[in-house]
Amino acid sequence: MASPPPPPPPSSDDPVAIVTGATPSPAQLHPHPNPLLPSSPPHPNPLPSSPPPLLPPYPTNPQLTHPTPNHQSGIGLALARTLLTPRHGHTTHRVALVGRRTDVGTALARSLDPSGGTRARFFAADVASYASQAAMFRAVREAFGRVDVLVANAGETDRGSVYGLLDGEEDAQEGEDGGEVVVPPEPDLGATDVCYKGVVYGVLLAARFMRGNDAGEGGVRGRVVVTGSVGAFHPHPVVPEYCGAKAAVVAFVRGVAGVMWAKHRVVVNVVHPGLVSTPIVPEEMIRAVPEGCPTPMETVLEGFRIYLEDETGRTGEQMEASGTNIVYYDRPAYANGIATEGATTVWEPWFVMGHGEESGLSGTYR
Structure with a gap:
């Protein structure tokens, strides 16, 4: 088994990629009792709270252009490894690994870059907090001098149930008998x-930090690639909140992509993985689904590679891997023709009211 080649010496011209969700959260590795998965055991190989040893070497697949990472590492860490690995004809990135577990993240960055943080470094942040993300972007730019790529990969599944089935039969019967209806507790929408x-x-932050970059081929100044989910298009009843959030990402990216390109030359696309064996997915589920359903990490990495290396300015796209x-x-399609299209086309005076200047899009109303 050959080890991956060492990364070349860093250059201040090497692009910098922020990868969120590079470390699984404590809730993912050691979840609190979750009624959605009452018998789910702890992950068989959880990352320790103390710094782990150097990551083991991983094999390469000659049919693909990417190394094959340990399936337990998760998509974020696999992407970080890929971005750091020299590949013919493409620039090696410097990588900012982002997560909430400082101990694990620091050790992982050290494993990926034994040189001491010149190519990979960990930055602690909670992406659900704007202040935390903003501080992270500032810290990355201060450390590396630039930001070129955001891989918005951090994710979390439902923390509870939205079906109202967990309060007990007696609660439901009270309402049915005309008595007081017991209001369920406020759901955790993490x-x-x-x-x-x-x-x-x-x-928002990526556009602000990338728009001053020199334009590459095709005029691209920065790239955002979001980790979506096939559940955005085919919602899974077990995790409806998660799927709803991923579906919202589809609409958001389609909505902002044109203006982000027109104003900042930043492209925004989404890769929707299938079922991948990562710390967030119970191993029992992987074994239960039909053959051909589980997705190799190589497929997901190939999807990200397409958008990370594209120089044509393609943006607003949704890709399933x-x-x-x-x-x-x-x-x-516009289901009701002009009635649908007209209702969703920019009227420039409204755009100016909301955003301060015209959209820069073509085909708008005035």
Whole structure:
């Protein structure tokens, strides 16, 4: 088994990529009792709270252009490894790993970059907090001198149930008998905070920190690639809040992509992975689904590579990376023709009222 080649010496011209969700949260590795998965055991190989040893070498697949990371590492860490790995004809990135677990994140960065942080460094942040994300962006720019890529990968699934089925039969019967209806406790919408609000915050900050970059081929100054989910298009009843947040990301990215390109030359796209074996997914679920359903990490990495290396300015796209295939989702047709299209086309005076200047888009109303 060959070890990956060492990264080349860093240059101040090397692009800098921020990768959020590089370390699984404590809730993902050691979840509190979750009625959605009452018998789910702890992850078989949780990351320790103390610094782990150097990451083991991983094999390469000659059929693909990316190394094959340990499936337990999660998408964020796999992407970080890929961005740091030299590949013919493409620039090696410097990588800012972002997560909430400082102990694990610092050790992982050290494992990826034994040189001491010149190519990979950990930055603690909670993406659900705008102030925390903003401080992280500032720290990354101060450390590396620039920000070129945001991989908005941080994610969290439902922390509770929105079905109202967990209060007990006696609660339901009280209402049915004409008695007092027991109001369920306020749901914890942490998945929405991380998966949707975190993306909105990240896109805004990325545009501000990237718009001053020199334009590359095709005029691109910066890239945002968001980790979505096939659940955004085909919602999973077990995690409806998570799927709703991912669906919101689809609409948000389609909504902002044109203006982000027109104003800042920043592209924003989404990769929607299928079912990947990561710390957030119970191993029992991977074993239960049909053959052909689980998605190799290589497929997901290939999807991200397409957007990270594109120089044509393609933006606002939705890509599914599942099984061994890459599939693109077209924008839905205007179901009721001009009535639908007209209702969703920019009227410039309204855009100016909300955003201070005209949109820069073509085909708008005046």
